[in-house]
């Protein structure tokens with residue numbers, strides 16, 4: 001059956017924080033996100049990849065409203081010794097671009113086409129997080145327009161399908 | 169408004185592949201996923217975190233049906249020099265556990281509660297990928313039951329809400 005591509009969403013209102021070098025031990029992510037919840041930070045995308053065998057550490061990145069960044073960073077610094085992470089990275093020059101659809105797991109060509117469209121437009125992919133209905137990438141904020149246009153064209157989407165899901 | 173937690177899904181049928189040390193340059197992810205699509209590999213969760221400033225490299229992990237693993241690994245080895253990644257990691261002892269709901273972005277306490285429940289059950293979180301409607305973690309395959317039970321209890325879900333979305 002055909003995958004359904006319903007639109008492209010983009011968001012320039014977010015920043016990204018990376019907690020670098022988190023020991024890969026039970027309870028570390030819980031401490032980080034309890035701290036952020038207590039500070040009432042709205043978290044959007046969370047990405048954590050596997051830890052490096054050599055170091056036993058991994059990074060945990062998340063996006064959040066740019067306006068909440070200082071509060072989040074302050075809260076995280078307070079738990080630096082408890083969690084024993086190495087450092088915090090902050091980047092408010094990001095944009096999030098998402099391809100929205102259904103049935104994408106059984107259509108790997110959709111992911112390939114989206115990433116190829118971005119590459120052909122010269123857009124570098126900084127982070128990737130996917131589900132069966134949404135492929136989200138973080139790119140440079142000044143590359144959002146090229147990314148959205150490229151995805152729009154690759155999947156023959158009308159402008160209103162792009163606009164309508166701008167905060168989807 | 170209250171977040172809606174509709175259920176917990178789990179999946180033991182997948183394996184995870186990590187493409188380690190991918191140069192953070194335009195087009196690398198496209199090459200990897202075009203190769204996998206050409207090999208007809210169904211890809212589920214893709215996770216890529218930010219590259220390390222020191223190395224200019226990052227890792228790209230994805231989950232796939234365990235049965236497709238050899239085909240995927242063979243296809244990726246063929247593009248190792250083209251992509252210039254460092255190595256491939258393979259792990260077929262994983263399970264995916266997902267908390268499914270709505271409105272989770274504006275309720276950071278939900279994420280904190282899920283991760284705390286896993287931690288209290290002694291479950292280590294190997295990978296994280298989220299959207300507004302789903303928080304997915306990869307854990308050890310032999311920890312799936314503890315993880316599902318812990319989430320079930322933390323959110324007062326009935327057994328049928330857990331079972332009903334087992335492949336969600």
Ligand SMILES: C[C@@H](O)[C@H](N)C(=O)O
Nearest residue numbers: 026027028029292293
């Ligand atoms: C790194 C972090 O996710 C850790 N593995 C934990 O379970 O909390």
Ligand SMILES: C[C@@H](O)[C@H](N)C(=O)O
Nearest residue numbers: 124125194195196197
């Ligand atoms: C690492 C990989 O995602 C690369 N940044 C790309 O755009 O393809």
